[in-house]
Amino acid sequence: MKIAVAGTGYVGLVTGTCLAKIGHTVFCVDKEASKIAQLRRGESPIYEPGLEAEIVEAKDAGRLHFTTDYAVAYRQAEVIMIGVATPENTDGSANLQALYQVCEQIATSITSPTLVVVKSTVPIGTNDRLAAYFDQLLGDSRKSWVEVASNPEFLSQGTALRDTLQAERIVIGTESQEAADILTEIYTPFDQPILKMNRRSAEMVKYASNDFLALKISFVNDIANLCEAVGADIDEVTSGMGADSRIGSRFLAPGIGYGGSCFPKDTKALHWLAEEAGYTLKTIRAAIDVNEKQRFKLMQAARKDIPLFAGKKIAVLGATFKPGTDDLREAPSIPNLQMLLNEGADVHVYDPVGLPNLENVFGSRLHYGESVASVLQGADACFIFTEWAVFKEMDLALFHTMREPRVYDGRNCFSVKAAEQAGLQYYSIGRARVGGAVFA
Ligand code: UGA
DSSP: OEEEEEOOSHHHHHHHHHHHHTTOEEEEEOSOHHHHHHHHTTOOSSOOTTHHHHHHHHHHTTOEEEESOHHHHHHHOSEEEEOOOOOBOTTSOBOOHHHHHHHHHHHHHOSSOEEEEEOSOOOTTHHHHHHHHHHHHHTGGGTTOEEEEEOOOOOOTTSHHHHHHTOSOEEEEOSOHHHHHHHHHHHGGGOOOEEEEOHHHHHHHHHHHHHHHHHHHHHHHHHHHHHHHHTOOHHHHHHHHHTSTTTOSTTOOOSSOOOSSSHHHHHHHHHHHHHHTTOOOHHHHHHHHHHHHHTTHHHHHHHTTOSOOTTOEEEEEOOSSSTTOOOOTTOTHHHHHHHHHHTTOEEEEEOTTTHHHHHHHHGGGSEEOSSHHHHHTTOSEEEEOSOOHHHHTSOGGGGGGSSSOEEEETTOOSOHHHHHHTTOEEEETTSOOBSGGGOO
């Protein structure tokens, strides 16, 4: 099938590449000429393990094309998928400007009936509104030319290819059997369970899934904080909870809160949408509030030991919102780095892939290290914000190159026992402190 994909961010690019991999002819469209030029050279503009190789393979096979010329791409396509960003407005609602712009471009480009599939995360009712908008844009002569379907995306950054090629479910929200049949045909080669429902339900599946996972993380962080106060160990607690298959062990890792371009935005968007509808989602409100506070857990603990950060050398390991990505959007590291700098600390950061993006945010205010060892040397304290494998596997003796081996670990990279054996002063989330005397 001939498919156009609008937007070459995580959703659009991974979807387009995977659809080309299974045999469809795909035209990826983006308004950013530099991105398209990069993709035409076979380079991925985003850091995503394995993606570049798949782009090159599908491109060389003649099935994956990149263009800024939306009119040509949309005119040729039997199906147009939209994967543009729907960022957060200042009031927490979703900003649909890019989505509406693409719809206007589609309406001016198509010369025959077309199925438009919305993969972007959009508030419930958006697909219905888009269907009406298309009718208005297309006028009487082309009325009903566009059928709109909702097909939310569930891929995670860092595992995007696997999540798409081996998805646990494909959700199709349509109001027409014909649209459902076309989407079923597109996805059949993936051999994954396809769930068909109406458009509003499909839109809600996406928000409810992300918000449930965010809630699960905030819940476990709440329990971790209580574990610290009452002397329980969150690792032991989550191993006991996760063994119950009704709960499950995934997304039970405590830490300094969830970040990224999805959970923070989608929790706020659903909460906002519910308020607009006259209903308060108390559970989601609580998840958001817990997450806001959780981001500052390490600083709170560190302040008891280091009342003034001014002039102190602070080592920071990890900046991205999670391992496996160079993305810093809503990363808990950012407000913490900001605070350390505001208080006059001399901050040295190492992250395996996130430093170029970090430099775009902080410029010369931070020192960017080439290795774990280079930032730890002579530091007064070390903060860990991301659980990269290279940190989890490091030789803990390296912390003894610091002025004091004082480690604040926001992602529980080491076991309490290992920290004890290595002679560290160690604070982690929801577990016993090591070298307790230092922590007043
Ligand atoms: C998330 C969802 O997991 C995807 O299913 C969804 O498709 C995607 O959003 C989206 O809407 O596009 P992603 O934002 O890439 O994917 O990252 P996650 O792996 O879900 O992690 C989000 C945040 O939660 C990270 O900051 C991570 O460190 C944190 N987290 C995750 C925890 O603190 N504890 C956990 O146990 C798991």
